Amino acid sequence: MNAISEKYRQFTQWQQRPHEVMPMSEESHVCPTCGTSYTGNYCPRCGQSAKIGRYSFKKAMLLFLDVWGLGNRGMFRSIRDLLLRPGYMIRDYLKGMQMAYFPPFKMFFLLVTLSLFIESGFNITGKNRIAESIGEFNAGFFDSQSEVEGTSESDSELSEKQKQIMIETLRLARKSMEWTYQHMTLVSLSFLFLFSGPLYFWFRRCPAIPDLKYSEFFVALVYISNMLTIYSVVLGFLCLNPLLETLTYPLAIIPLKQLSGYSYRRTVWYIIASFLLFFIATMLCLFAFGIIMGLVAMIQGA
Numbered sequence: 497m498n499a500i501s502e503k504y505r506q507f508t509q510w511q512q513r514p515h516e517v518m519p520m521s522e523e524s525h526v527c528p529t530c531g532t533s534y535t536g537n538y539c540p541r542c543g544q545s546a547k548i549g550r551y552s553f554k555k556a557m558l559l560f561l562d563v564w565g566l567g568n569r570g571m572f573r574s575i576r577d578l579l580l581r582p583g584y585m586i587r588d589y590l591k592g593m594q595m596a597y598f599p600p601f602k603m604f605f606l607l608v609t610l611s612l613f614i615e616s617g618f619n620i621t622g623k624n625r626i627a628e629s630i631g632e633f634n635a636g637f638f639d640s641q642s643e644v645e646g647t648s649e650s651d652s653e654l655s656e657k658q659k660q661i662m663i664e665t666l667r668l669a670r671k672s673m674e675w676t677y678q679h680m681t682l683v684s685l686s687f688l689f690l691f692s693g694p695l696y697f698w699f700r701r702c703p704a705i706p707d708l709k710y711s712e713f714f715v716a717l718v719y720i721s722n723m724l725t726i727y728s729v730v731l732g733f734l735c736l737n738p739l740l741e742t743l744t745y746p747l748a749i750i751p752l753k754q755l756s757g758y759s760y761r762r763t764v765w766y767i768i769a770s771f772l773l774f775f776i777a778t779m780l781c782l783f784a785f786g787i788i789m790g791l792v793a794m795i796q797g798a
């Protein structure tokens with residue numbers, strides 16, 4: 497029991513310790529490209545890395561990954577840290593350790609692309625899960641449409657005009673669902689942007705970073721969303737129940753807690769409060785939108 501708690505203590509210590517760059521070696525190098533002699537990791541004249549020796553398999557692999565901008569800047573370290581010490585890693589990044597980690601927005605776009613790739617067939621069952629769920633939705637749509645069309649004047653209260661409105665609404669719902677699937681990146685970034693507002697209100701003066709800027713907080717949220725996408729990519733590849741993915745969302749509490757220095761209880765309360773604010777704001781917008789649409793209809797009708 498003591499051994500376990502000691503291991504846990506070491507783990508939490510490791511979590512909070514920033515990434516350490518290896519000390520520079522005193523060894524001197526002669527650059528194979530320009531012939532300059534120097535000590536350090538890079539040639540000061542042409543920038544070639546001192547590590548370049550004979551062409552190796554690892555080197556070839558990194559160059560191959562570099563085609564997609566992946567072979568540099570600690571991608572593997574960023575993934576590991578996002579899973580094991582996300583909030584502390586984000587804090588270190590915001591404090592300026594930018595060379596140690598993969599850039600947040602680049603990671604965001606790459607992960608979203610990867611997850612679309614996986615959802616559309618690159619998974620263990622080889623099934624296109626996007627087409628499947630659009631298909632299911634369309635089937636439901638045509639059922640409700642024929643239901644609406646099938647009701648005759650006599651057995652329902654629906655007039656021809658009401659039927660038309662219902663069919664039109666269903667068509668709009670279908671279109672917006674398809675649009676959402678095709679613009680997943682845009683949709684999730686806008687959601688993040690809208691939700692960041694109320695959340696920032698509670699975290700802008702947190703104990704760990706008392707002068708947190710909004711732009712920094714937004715970068716933190718992009719990293720947190722990257723963390724969730726990593727989980728969803730793994731679950732999606734294994735084609736597990738989509739419900740499991742929903743269960744990973746609360747894991748966002750961990751980085752927010754580590755980043756802010758608030759207690760878990762406080763972090764959870766602030767997230768709930770932000771959701772409420774976000775919900776109320778959305779409802780007010782919809783309400784205002786409804787009133788405007790109603791007024792427009794009235795003016796047109798008059």
Ligand SMILES: [Zn+2]
Binds near residue numbers: 528539541542543
């Ligand atoms: Zn050189």
